[in-house]
Amino acid sequence: MGVRLELETLAARAVGTASRAAGRGGGTTLPGKLLWKLDPGAVDELAAELSSGVALVSATNGKTTTTAMAARILGGGQRLAWNSAGANLLSGLASALVAARGADLGLFEVDEAALPEAIARTRPRVVSLANLFRDQLDRYGELEILAERWRAAVKTLPPDATLVVNADDPVVGDLAEGRDRVLRFGLDDPRHARPALQHAADSKYCLRCGAPYEYAAAYVGHLGDYRCPSCGHARPPLDVVARDVELVGLTGSRFTLHGPEGEVVVELSLPGLYNVYNAAAASSLAFALGASPAEVRSGLEDFSAAFGRFERIATGTKTIIVLLIKNPAAANEALRTLETGVPPVLVVALNDAIADGRDVSWIWDVDFEPLLPHVERVVASGDRAAELGLRLVYGGLPEDRLEIVPGLEEALDRGLGLVEAGTDLVVLPTYTAMLALRDVLTRRRLVKPYWEGGPA
Secondary structure, three states, rough: OOOHHHHHHHHHHHHHHHHHOOOOOOOOOOHHHHHHHOOOOHHHHHHHHOOOOOOEOOOOOHHHHHHHHHHHHHHHOOOOEEOOOOOOOHHHHHHHHHHHHOOOEEEEOOOOOHHHHHHHHHOOEEEEEEEOOOHHHHHHOHHHHHHHHHHHHHOOOOOEEEEEEEOOOHHHHHHOOOOOOEEEEOOOHHOOOEOOOOOOOOEEEEEEOOOOOEEEEEOOOOOEEEEOOOOEOOOOOOOOEEEEEEEEEEOOOEEEEEEEOEEEEEEEEEOOOOHHHHHHHHHHHHHHHHOOHHHHHHHHHOOOOOOOEEEEEEEEOEEEEOOOOOHHHHHHHHHHHHHHOOOOEEEEEEOOOOOOOOOOHHHHHHOOOHHHHHHOEEEEEEHHHHHHHHHHOOOOHHHHHHOOOOOHHHHHHHHHOOOOOOOEEEEEEEHHHHHHHHHHHHHOOOOOOOOOOOOO
């Protein structure tokens, strides 16, 4: 590292330290913003100095969990530069590079819209792309716009870079066409398929001819085993496959992972098919970087949860379970997981900050209906609590089972007051509501600040 870059990173690092000391945040973005102002090319230089290169992870849903899983698999034998707090714009990547002195490998989750620039600046060894769902339409536009940006960005990858794609997503899987260094992952267990595509599913139509896809198995949203009856475009053969999936309510899951070098049985402490997808994505990225099946299994089985993504937080004799919901696909899978053991009380929090998306009409595409008849009480909270409450009533929740409590801390306390000792309170917040909730739990010393991770 040259003297100029050394001085710049020292200055940026000092800003991060000051931010944490002043209680103004975790220093997850500010150092990167400063470095960007001082030297726009510094990210490129810092990334180039990583001896094991850079791996990027992007997706609409699951990128934080996938990256955290990959970090657990890969972090045993090398030092990582990793944006563990989820700051996934270029400023977050820059901050992670500044903080990780002497790192070997850069492992970064990347915002969908920031992916093209991240590829251009970090020149990654591996890029993992897991899914594209409708999300924050006011910010991103329809997913076809993002897909075209991703397609253009992937074309800039050098031939020796490995592209990891979820082949169960027609749009994402197609990005690997024509590339030599590719790993395609997916699920193969029709027992867990939905009987048909959900009404809010994306990517229903053939990329080649526009005819509706037919699904032998639809797992999560539009992810599954698809084929066009008109032109024959279909899911390609899978290199990494999760089979024999067993879902154990809110406890976890078990599956057999088949990879290029053999198979392992994985016991995962996270529930739901969507977390099996996250594990398959993380495993594929790790395989691309040389991890063995045994290392993959060990890392996945040691993993608990990324912050706000199925965290279990003890408070006295009760437990708070936090499941992030951010768009129809994420919310539907969270609710689907809860159907195996419906909790008596739910706190659902809907915000409309920029990071959530100003347009909250997506809640009408969430399938609340199967769950609502079985819930004893729902506390609706957040900036748009009233709209959320209206949606729940239209979904069949009797009004006498609904409480509108806009303040998140008050809603949390109300929910805790409604559940009995020894039971769980399930909280479903959107992104900024989840961060606000964690601030409350941090003040109560129940969790560490999200940039530190772990229980208090």
